[in-house]
Amino acid sequence: MKLISTKGRGAKAARERIATLVARRSDAYMRAVPAARKIVESVRKGGDAALRRYGKQFDGLSQQTPLQISTEEMKAAWDAASPSLKQALKQAEKNIRAFATKQRPRDFSFSPVPGLTVGQQVRPLGAVGCYVPSGRYPLPSTLLMTVVPAQVAGVPRIVVISPKPAPETLAAAHMLGVTEFYRTGGAQGVAALAYGTATIAKVDKIVGPGNAYVTAAKSLVAFDCSIDMLAGPTEIVVTSETGDVEAIASDLIAQAEHDPDAFAVFVTTNEALAKLVVADVKLRVRTNRIAAQAIRNNGFAIVTESVEEAREITNALAPEHLTVDSDADLAWVQNAGSIFIGNESAQPLGDYISGPNHTLPTGGIARVRGGLSVMDFLKLITVQQYDAQGLKRLAPLAIELAEAEGLTGHAEAIRVRSRYE
Structure with a gap:
């Protein structure tokens, strides 16, 4: 596992490496x-x-x-x-x-204005x-x-x-x-x-x-x-200032053993903690051949100048699995497939038994979607119904918009029903 730092003489090389990690894609x-x-x-x-x-x-x-x-x-x-x-x-x-x-999600309907009812059917x-x-x-x-x-x-x-x-x-x-x-x-x-x-x-x-x-x-x-x-290949990021060395190292290895191309990253401002994690990972991978390959290929401990930088890097990485120190960290996390909080929340618990889905976005796709959910098996069908009051109120405005777009057929379809000239 390689230790890199965004401060000191290696800062430029470290930031270039981080940029590569952020832009990662699996071309397999x-x-x-x-x-x-x-x-x-x-x-x-x-x-x-x-x-x-x-x-x-x-x-x-x-x-x-x-x-x-x-x-x-x-x-x-x-x-x-x-x-x-x-x-x-x-x-x-x-x-x-x-x-x-x-x-x-649930079915619903409501009236945004009198005479119009809208809703959804699931x-x-x-x-x-x-x-x-x-x-x-x-x-x-x-x-x-x-x-x-x-x-x-x-x-x-x-x-x-x-x-x-x-x-x-x-x-x-x-x-x-x-x-x-x-x-x-x-x-x-x-x-x-x-x-x-x-x-x-x-x-x-x-x-x-x-x-x-x-x-x-x-x-x-x-x-x-x-x-x-x-x-793509499994990913884990642990972003921590005070985490337990063995807990962090074991989680990194647990996800790394999925695939030789897995991605395992520790982000912290605490250089002493980073060095201890790197050392513990080195000991643990000796008995896990696949994890050893993944750590060798894509294992990094990133030491940052500030907590804010650590958070920025974490969100830029948009990892599949993310571990943070406390529930207060939820406020700054914007991009992650699934979040685990604290030393007791071993990431493999989420793979098996917690309840949230373990089929999660990889390759930075957590920037735009979450993991598999019940929503992946549903369609949301929208519904709209007018009565005379609603038509009288909204038809002139809709006709105005249709004519502004040059869609005269749209305007006429509304006008036929509303009798507006």
Whole structure:
């Protein structure tokens, strides 16, 4: 982990490095686009046959392996799960569902002026596809984080895909009552969800994280099927003046172990604390090969001249995960996917059980959006209704605006109803 400082002789180089971090982008998925495009087009044209061909090539699935996972197989995984795992899954589901329920917007209507009633109707999407990775680690938590908000939204058809789902993931699917679960993934799985095959009917939106090929495929189908976001490598920033060394170091490593390209940064004015964190990280990564690679590639402790500069850098980085010292820090945080407060709030708790979603924006996209939420599975349909009083009051003003824009047909459509000359 490299220590850099915005003060002293290395200040210029440090600021250049910080600018590079702020402007970061993951080009891994861009490199995957040509191969993903070939796969997407193959599945779009070849359907199930292409899915099976890629399943054999990439995941070692035989031609006899059914694409759809039966409810019996999911139930068997649940029955075989340990009591402690079942308890953990149930508690995580309860917290995620409670949070998503609190997030869900409501229908409303009101009258801004007499004679006009406006409002919104909240409606779920018709069908969504939840991508659950099954590569380096089994991720039943991602199944919970994608399926539960869709259920809270009221989506009538929820499809899960995963190329080689672990028993823990199948158990979680049974617990949630998932009925459509397909043994496919990668760019080919994304294409199947977007365009449909004989076995998998197409969906309206695809959500969930994946590798570079999944992300590339999502970018390629985005004009034909809605997606949540383009996910890059995991990111963590800890901005602290008084934090516990072991807590900070362990959180940095926890997120870094997701991916060799993960991004782990500590920001502080406290140089002594920064040096202790760097030393502790160095000790801890010895037993975590993937985290060691990520820390070597993208691990930094940034010592700033002032608290204000530390805050400015943090907001400029717009990290996926951010830890701060106290709830008073919420006042200055503008850009972050999810915020963790204080030494007790270990970031992995948010990955599993807190309730807020762990599918979060990366690559600085936290400047413009938050994480996956119940809103990703809903449509807000606006409603407006006039009576004679409202028409008489607002029609002349609307006609004035229409004519100012030169849209005479607009003005006439209002005039016909209002009888204004």
